[in-house]
Amino acid sequence: MEDRGFDLEDRVADLESAALKRSLAPADRVADRGYFAAPPGGGLPVLDAEEAIVFASNNYLGLTDDxxxxxxxxxxxxxxxxxxxxxxxxxxxxxxxxxxxxxxxxxxxxxxxxxxxxxxxxxxxxxxxxxxxxxxxxxxxxxxxxxxxxxxxxxxxxxxxxxxxxxxxxxxxxxxxxxxxxxxxxxxxxxxxxxxxxxxxxxxxxxxxxxxxxxxxxxxxxxxxxxxxxxxxxxxxxxxxxxxxxxxxxxxxxxxxxxxxxxxxxxxxxxxxxxxxxxxxxxxxxxxxxxxxxxxxxxxxSDARERLWENVAHLRDGLEAMGFAVLGESQILPVVIGDRQDALALAEGVRERGVVAPAIRPPTVPEGTSRIRVVPMATHDQEDVVTCLEAFRAAGEEVGLL
Incomplete structure (x- = not known):
């Protein structure tokens, strides 16, 4: 009998070969920091032992755990x-x-x-x-x-x-x-x-x-x-x-x-x-x-909005001072890297230093414009912002972008 179904395994394999496959990464909570797990597939997540600071969420005012x-x-x-x-x-x-x-x-x-x-x-x-x-x-x-x-x-x-x-x-x-x-x-x-x-x-x-x-x-x-x-x-x-x-x-x-x-x-x-x-x-x-x-x-x-914009200004100034190209004029700070593999390597280096800021790559953004989308929250304190900047500096030097 002719198969009129769908080759889902081949689709997944094509995504993997093109470095386009995305996976779920569970966290213990939605906040300005948390514990994360590797993609669990169909099993239960196993959380990392160390807490990470989140600079990738749309939880801009940090109110999910207020x-x-x-x-x-x-x-x-x-x-x-x-x-x-x-x-x-x-x-x-x-x-x-x-x-x-x-x-x-x-x-x-x-x-x-x-x-x-x-x-x-x-x-x-x-x-x-x-x-x-x-x-x-x-x-x-x-x-x-x-x-x-x-x-x-x-x-x-x-x-x-x-x-x-x-x-x-x-x-x-x-x-x-x-x-x-x-x-x-x-x-x-x-x-x-x-x-x-x-x-x-x-x-x-x-x-x-x-x-x-x-x-x-x-x-x-x-x-x-x-x-x-x-x-x-x-x-x-x-x-x-x-x-x-x-x-x-x-x-x-x-x-x-x-x-x-x-x-x-x-x-x-x-x-x-x-x-x-x-x-x-x-x-x-x-x-x-x-x-x-x-x-x-x-x-x-409240003063939540003011605290957010203070963090935005501090982060943008710090990233640009290092030599990174930062787009936009809002609370969203896209650090444009260009090459997909460089962006992935930078994101991994930042993650190894306790900061969550994943790479955004095609097809989400145009080819040649891969980036790290950095987003502070109102609940990040000054030390958190400094930690993020230091992670980008160290990872950028390691990858050869700085």
Whole structure:
């Protein structure tokens, strides 16, 4: 009989031969330091004997092990339950969800907000529900945006990364097409790009959008909680009235799980009814909603953000002083190495010195731009930052990069 199955073993072998195979590396906890295990396969993990400092997490404010955030999750579990149990349109809607959404809307300075089960679900569901005729998407947008564009059925026009001139040129080309005046247009961009650390020129994008009557959707996944009043780039630049759809995650600076969309009352009502990833998913777990709500409160009313940015400045200055090329202008510090093997060797050398900062290589980033993505947390102290810098100096010299 003819085999119509899948050659999964060959796929894995191809990944290994191309040095592209990735593996899970379990940790004992999610925090600014921890004990890690080698890839366990199907067995139980065996943790290393020595603790390592983590400079690779999106837990930017270090709130995953904050007592206030953990206590909020415990209280929600005890009073509401550990899971939503159903779609929020059935019986999975709780007061905890609405408390989170109220605080998100207040922070994002919008009429309403809506929590999704993940940031991925928020992007895919929102873009598809809007049903745009044309989407203009930054070439480095997250995979969830790319997939949302595909599922929407829109014509997708990709513009050069953070290049507003190219965006305007692409829109002019679209305008010249027959029937373009009757189309709905959506410009979608991340605000902070996770692999390059770059920040979108959001004000200029809004200018370009307004010149043709397009809507703007901004994904604040890597910005939420870190800027003005715990908001993102939209709040830092005062663009709430010009960005039609604000979107983000609860799983990074807000130390939880899930995603959200913030905008007008009409937008939220549309998503509640038409976003398939919301309608047909069990609601966000009440524990996750409560943890995110408390984390957002801490982000807004403590010095966590200031401590993070102090660590960012110290790390960037130190890495650049050594001669490393560091991209971006955000809390994400990509140290560009170039060669894939050199990046892997540097990451291994840093890891041997007690610092976790894995190499990022193709296909995640373009060929020839392999890098170490260094990310501090607010909970790292000065000694931790010095340890990280010393690890990079010693490993860089060992590999021959310095």
């Amino acid at each position: 007592d206030r955030v953990q206590n909020a999750a415990r209280q929600a579990a005890a009073t509401v339950g550990t899971g939503a149990g159903a779609s929020r349109l059935v019986t999975g809607d709780t007061i905890v969800h609405h408390d989170l959404e109220r605080q998100l809307a207040e922070t994002k300075r919008t009429e309403r907000a809506l929590a999704f089960s993940s940031g991925y679900a928020a992007n895919v569901g929102t873009i598809a529900a809007l049903q745009p005729d044309v989407v203009f998407s930054d070439e480095l947008n997250h995979a969830s945006i790319v997939d949302g564009c595909r599922l929407s059925g829109a014509d997708v026009v990709v513009y050069d990364h953070c290049d507003v001139d190219d965006l305007r040129s692409k829109m002019e080309t679209q305008t010249a097409r027959d029937g373009a005046t009757e189309e709905s247009w959506l410009i979608v961009t991340d605000t902070v790009f996770s692999m390059d650390g770059t920040v979108a020129p959001l004000g200029s994008i809004c200018d370009a959008a307004e010149s043709v009557g397009a809507w703007v959707m901004a994904d604040e996944a890597h910005a939420t909680g870190l800027y003005t009043d715990g908001g993102g780039i939209v709040q830092a630049e005062g663009l709430e009235d010009r960005v039609h759809v604000q979107l983000g995650t609860l799983s990074k600076a807000l130390a939880s799980q899930g995603g959200y969309v913030a905008g007008s009352d009409a937008l939220i009502e549309c998503l509640v009814n038409d976003a398939r990833s919301f309608v047909f998913s069990t609601g966000l777990a009440p524990t996750a909603a409560a943890a995110a709500s408390e984390a957002l409160h801490v982000a807004r009313h």
